[in-house]
Amino acid sequence: MALPLLTAKSIDKAFSGVAALTSAELQIEGGEVHGLIGQNGAGKSTLIKIITGVYRRDAGTVEFDGGEASFINPREAQSAGIATIYQELNLVPLRSVTENIVMGNEPRKWGGLIDWKTANSQTKKVLSDFGLDLDVERPLGEYSTAIQQLVAIARAVSLNAKLVIMDEPTSSLDDKEVAVLFGVIRQLKQTGVSVLYVSHFLDELFEVCDRVTVMRDGQTIGCHQIAETDKFELIAEMLGRNIEDIKSAGMTDFGGGEAKRGEVLLQADNIGTDNRLRAFSATVHRGEIVGLGGLLGSGRTEAALALFGVDQLTQGRMVFKGEGFEPDDPVTAIRSGLGLLSEDRKAEGIIPDMSVRENLTLALLPRLTRAGQIQRGREREIVENFVKALGIKTADIDQPIRELSGGNQQKVLLARWLATEPDLLILDEPTRGVDVGAKLEIQSIIREYVDRGCGVILISSEFEELVEGADRIVVLQDGYSVSELENPGISEDILIAAIAHHHDEVSGANA
Amino acid sequence: MLDDSAFDLRKYLNNNGQSAGVWIALVALIIFGLLRYDNFGSAYNIVSFLNYNSMFILIAIGMCFVIMTGGIDLSVGSVAAFTSVCAAYLSPFGIEVALPGGVLAGAVIGGINAFVIIVMRVPPFIATLATMLGAKGGALVISGAQTISVDWSSNFTKFGMEKAFGILPWTIVATLVVFFIAWIVLERTPLGRSVLAIGGSEEASTLMGLKVNRAKAFVYIFSGACAGLAGVFLASSYGAGQPLEGIGWELSAIASVVVGGTLLTGGLGSIPATLAGALLLGLVFNILNFENGKGTISLSAYWQLVIRGGFLFVVILLQTRVIRKRQAVS
């Protein structure tokens, strides 16, 4: 049998004394799609960063392509044939799409000058494999998170690597885009390229992976042929629990449709903005989770931005808590009792150098201040409660948030909003990058939250989360709210049908 | 971009986060000057204006590169003073020696900046503040705090005072050369694009596998070399090495860069717009001089500074409004 393409053996890594990896192992064969799973903070991203030269390992060996591999920076790993999409997107939003794709190996002409014409057309070609047709000279930051993620993937694929590493590549993608990505992965595999695929979506693994490695608490727990294992075994291994317990618990746990519906909290009537929201109507009662369903670009996020005062209304009206409501900006919206957990955690959410504590209580400070002094005791108490309730994995609450794993950062953000106790909380992809175990916890926390008489608007690209979590689902299409489904009784098929049905109808009407 | 026959200025500016504001202001000011003052458009005024401002243009170009990485170089004024003294001492050997010598001296100080910032990880503001003081001290020490007169018998002063082939002063020719090289490097080389990428996100640039340290070293050395060349201009044009010159030059350079629409946090910027910014700032002084000359008003140098400051403020205000609009769109 041929040598494996990559072998990482007994890798140790500690961050200022706290172990992140203890003798972790990973082996990837040539031409194989290899899954890597584990809870938030299990060490997946750290292992990837050690392999690709971002971090130095404390102990262990890495072999790649038949030789010992101790890359001292990502560039060396890249030239050796490893292309990586890191979890926190490694792109430059201010620069053009083309630059983000070709940087590091720009097409040249005479004198070594960059040939922009070729660069642009190369970029267009690479992107067309992903079904994207963009103005490649525009700054990347003007495009949505999903498109940015696809661009990152396209960049990695275009590097002609022997191994492509993808750390949670699908976290911002909808089903259609995931399907496109899988097509690309299969194509890579056919040409003999290996793929390391990190994801919290186990179904995805079963679709594309050949083998899967499970990590827990910085250790490699097991490696399975995907055909010889099942979801329950993987979850049990990830969480370190009994298979039987997992089977009885069920996968998602909002318990949608059981809510006692209170008075009307928010009513939006045909609201529209300049930002692709045409006519959106919805009602949210106290004690209720209302989901927004639809494809990417259907206006879900834009609806949230309108409610939150980021985008100004050009039409329609809103009533919030019995009064007419038209916030000029987020500050007014927050004051009136609204909260928005945005989908773009890096740009709008976390402040990387601040501690977990500071990030968590940022929106809360006015209320924690007595006579100009922050009440440290109460602050700690609140933070520690949330860290425990959400299972945030952090060395201590004063650790800078950038040192937390991706999923744990997401939990801190969610905690920030829960702590301010808004009457209506809008959650845009609240469980992005969160592991299955924590997802359950977050979902039950959201349910508890509405049970106390608040309302939640839930936006999610995961149909399962919507179907099982929301009491009602408003389906959006091209900026219009087109139908409403009520739980109990919604299934994934019904939701997909609702989205697709209206899609045809709308495009039919336009034709 | 330079050799594309259909060079679209608006698209270029737009894609670089620039507004046409600085160009409009520049043209407006030139038209104003032409209409109001008789000799404003004279060859003499144009040439002496460009000659005088070439030092500031050079420094602004160097500064632009540094700022595009998200850094800052406060040492440029002192470096120019220092290299003007070096060049004055080297002047007996002719411009062939004094010019490279001055540039090299500036590049060495830039190299020190780069080392301290990249290897010792000192923030650019602090590192270049230290070399600013150090270069100033160095200039005073080697000159004995005196202006150092140049050797008039060599060809050294010809560079600052005579015209190349009888058409344009050598200083302007040299500045144009630097300008075009800088423009090509920024727009057409991986190095230039890395500079912008680093300013956009240094972490992402590292993860993308760009040569981050090399690009950062380049900008500080280049900025030092530009300041070094400006120092040579200074000595050659005024016939003396001047250890006390250069005070506040770094701030004018930063102002030119910012007026040109380059983002102070890095990631967006343009060399032509920086040139326009430097010309604009110089032009305000030029026009105030003409106004004084007309005798309608009489402004002291202090008032000129105040007016220039106010003007700067207005232009920057316009620029940021444009940038904010852009961000609102995205």
Ligand SMILES: Nc1ncnc2c1ncn2[C@@H]1O[C@H](COP(=O)(O)OP(=O)(O)OP(=O)(O)O)[C@@H](O)[C@H]1O
């Ligand atoms: N730069 C750092 N400094 C300190 N601690 C770190 C750093 N990077 C990671 N850690 C810690 O190492 C552990 C593993 O983190 P890692 O990011 O590898 O997890 P992960 O498996 O990728 O999780 P997720 O699914 O949430 O992305 C975490 O406890 C994290 O807090």
Ligand SMILES: [Mg+2]
């Ligand atoms: Mg991770």
